Amino acid sequence: RKEVEQDPGPFNVPEGATVAFNCTYSNSASQSFFWYRQDCRKEPKLLMSVYSSGNEDGRFTAQLNRASQYISLLIRDSKLSDSATYLCVVLYGQNFVFGPGTRLSVLP
């Protein structure tokens, strides 16, 4: 079983749609949680951290359920520029463990 699993995707949605990504992690000792964004043929970049209380950054909302070992990312009113691969990342010890990513295509 992979340490971090994500929806396989790809997700193809129209502009303005709301889309949700799911992620599960296997190691209950994981300390911190993040969503990264990776554009095609580019390096990953931090989108947002994920806190137990849930957190929001504009159109993006992240949630963490430690009991279920589950992380989510919600994107509201999706834009063409949101098209990318979204990576769920878990910090365990000193190292960051990446999920395989879910590709999102926002269509005009």
Place this chain on the structure above:
Amino acid sequence: NAGVTQTPKFQVLKTGQSMTLQCAQDMNHEYMSWYRQDPGMGLRLIHYSVGAGITDQGEVPNGYNVSRSTTEDFPLRLLSAAPSQTSVYFCASSRPGGTGELFFGEGSRLTVL
């Protein structure tokens, strides 16, 4: 603002050749790491370092060596390249304490024939 600099961006090798991927950061980050990214596999950790003189293995270390003689530099050496090492390689660094922001280089695309 240089951040994390990786070279070369592209490289083609023949099986059995050796090469070094260079990585340098100017942010005084203690933590540095190398990942490889393959389709459908996500980023997998090859080696990492928590400071000068300290290195450790990640998930997929076989066939790779690293060293960390300075805080700034963390080169990755392929000892005898194999086609299975065809991949995109990313170097990344982070501030102490694992705040979550990994700063990545632009990546190095390696093809082994």
